Structure formats: structure tokens, C-alpha cells
Amino acid sequence: MRLTVRHKTKYRYETPLANAMQQLRLTPRNFAGQTVIEWSIDAPGISRATTYHDAFGNIVHMVSAHDVIEEVEITASGIVDTEDKAGIVGEERGDMPPPLVFTRLTPLTQPNQAIRRLGAIVQDHDDQIAGFHALMHAIRDKVDYRVGVTETHATATSALNAGEGVCQDHAHIFISAARSIGVPARYVSGYLLLEDEHASEAHHAWAEVHIEGLGWLAFDISNAICPTDHYIRLTTGLDSRSAAPIRGIRFGGTDENMNVEVEVEQTASQQQQ
Incomplete structure (x- = not known):
């Protein structure tokens, strides 16, 4: 596309x-x-x-x-x-940081006990990819998408406690849960063409986790899907601050x-x- x-x-x-x-x-x-x-x-x-x-x-x-x-x-x-890769970014070459860098916790992604319990959802699955899909849906079920209820620099824990937030909050919770079980995860900022419109106003955010043997795999928690050819990936970072x-x-x-x-x-x- x-x-x-x-x-x-x-x-x-x-x-x-x-x-x-x-x-x-x-x-x-x-x-x-x-x-x-x-x-x-x-x-x-x-x-x-x-x-x-x-x-x-x-x-x-x-x-x-x-x-x-x-x-x-x-x-x-x-x-x-763009091409629909079902969210698979794969291994990146060149002067890119090793995946281990993205296990680092930040103030925005510091987990609490509730987020660690979300991370355990992944560990309950024999297939890690299926586990992360289950995590995505669990976060979306717990945190309603609502604009204007969280601050720009809201933390993963505060958004989860509030039970509502935007794409940035969903991504932070997902990243925090993944890192709590030792899986590299990073924040992605980009653009999205919405399905039901020819033109869309959408500066969007999602998350990627590193799967051994596959590479980076993306999850759009707000829309409960892996990114398709409707997405343009702009920046990556540890959280919304470093990827701003x-x-x-x-x-x-x-x-x-x-x-x-x-x-x-x-x-x-x-x-x-």
C-alpha cells in the first residue's frame, strides 16, 4: 500500500x-x-x-x-x-542497539505487582507469541481507550490503576509487563491509516517485543491487532519520552x-x- x-x-x-x-x-x-x-x-x-x-x-x-x-x-x-507483515519486523541490521537494551526499566515503565501479574499471562502459555497476544487482549480489557483522561507523561502503573487511557498508555503497560518477565520490549511512535476512512488524523503508538528466533514483533494494543500495511513506523525507544x-x-x-x-x-x- x-x-x-x-x-x-x-x-x-x-x-x-x-x-x-x-x-x-x-x-x-x-x-x-x-x-x-x-x-x-x-x-x-x-x-x-x-x-x-x-x-x-x-x-x-x-x-x-x-x-x-x-x-x-x-x-x-x-x-x-507499506506491506502487511503481520507485525513482524524481524532482526534489524546495522548500528542498532542489541535487544537486551530494551529490558531496561524507565520511570514510565516501572512495573508493580498488578503489571507483573499481567506479565505472568505470557509465561502461562507454551507458545510465547500466543502469550503476548493474550497479554494484548488482557490489557485492552482492563484499560478502556479514552482521550483526555491521562497526562502526557502518565506511567504504566497509573494508567492501569485508572482503567482508561490512550495508545501511549496501552503501549507502556504492555512494555512494562514484557520487561517484568525479562523480554525486551520497545515503544513505537508512528502513523495509522484508519480502516473506515480515506483520510485519517492519527499519530499513533504501539509496542514491539523481541522473540527469540523471530526478531521484533509488533502489537497495537489499542486496536488489539498486530500492525498491518496501514501503519508507518516512525521512531522507537524505551518509552514515549525517548521515542518522542x-x-x-x-x-x-x-x-x-x-x-x-x-x-x-x-x-x-x-x-x-
Whole structure:
């Protein structure tokens, strides 16, 4: 499937910015089932950006703005070909961190006894893949999808206790449960074309676990499926903080207001085939 993406983030401030530096993890990589045809980023300072790969293999553009401004707009857009691999990413080559890195606990993924009990669901299955499918459904049954009930940096334990949250919360709980039984798990941020719409506003998150002999396998807990060709994988990390598409620091500027718009469409050429 050929998908087009337009991801626009706009910041507005009551008082002008004196300076700002931002890490833009807004460029998807090629991997099994995903090929980037074209991609571009439009942002203040992008022409003089420093580009590198972070510790998790994400492509990063470091940009800085020195002008006194009250509004910052960042737009990433492009075309990506996707293939349904039933969630299988497999083993990744190149300068990627070893799976063991993703057993590390973070403040957002620290387990409690309730999360350890969820992890035990996997251990109750002879087939580990079936166990993770059971874990996915158990989390979805316990935590309703509801927007606006959890904070941006809510922890896995607080979301599970609340019994409701968004895709980020589902992913954190799943990752925490997997790591509690020693299985490498990582957070994924990306885009999703919804089944019932031609165009979708959907900046999405899911999780991947490393299965011995298979490699990385993805689970979208919020939709209770393994990602298909409707998904574009953008960043990976230990949790939502390390996989955040945009991170930065600023000097000056008060009362920040942020607005994010994401459009994902299937291209007409593919629809006609």
C-alpha cells in the first residue's frame, strides 16, 4: 500500500522566543515491510540542521532558531510504501542497539505487582507469541481507550490503576509487563491509516517485543491487532519520552500552546490498482 503523510506541529507563545533548539525525530526508516519513497521536513533552521542517528537508530535533525519569534511551525511529509507483515519486523541490521537494551526499566515503565501479574499471562502459555497476544487482549480489557483522561507523561502503573487511557498508555503497560518477565520490549511512535476512512488524523503508538528466533514483533494494543500495511513506523525507544518525534529546549516564550495535525491517506494510484 502506498501512503502519504502530512504531520504538522505548531507552537504559539504569548511572549516571543529568544532561542530554541529541537531534536526532530520525524523521518521514518526503511525496514521489512516499509520503504520510504520520498520525505521532507520544513522547519525553522532545517537547512543548517545537524543530522545523526540516536542510540535507538532513529534519524534525528537537530535544529535551532535564533530569531525572536512567537510562532514555530514544523511540517514533515512524504510517501511510504507499506506491506502487511503481520507485525513482524524481524532482526534489524546495522548500528542498532542489541535487544537486551530494551529490558531496561524507565520511570514510565516501572512495573508493580498488578503489571507483573499481567506479565505472568505470557509465561502461562507454551507458545510465547500466543502469550503476548493474550497479554494484548488482557490489557485492552482492563484499560478502556479514552482521550483526555491521562497526562502526557502518565506511567504504566497509573494508567492501569485508572482503567482508561490512550495508545501511549496501552503501549507502556504492555512494555512494562514484557520487561517484568525479562523480554525486551520497545515503544513505537508512528502513523495509522484508519480502516473506515480515506483520510485519517492519527499519530499513533504501539509496542514491539523481541522473540527469540523471530526478531521484533509488533502489537497495537489499542486496536488489539498486530500492525498491518496501514501503519508507518516512525521512531522507537524505551518509552514515549525517548521515542518522542519532537523534543527540545527553549529560552523565553511563555504560555506555550501546541497544535498537532496528522493526515494519512492512501494514494489514488494504489487505490486504482
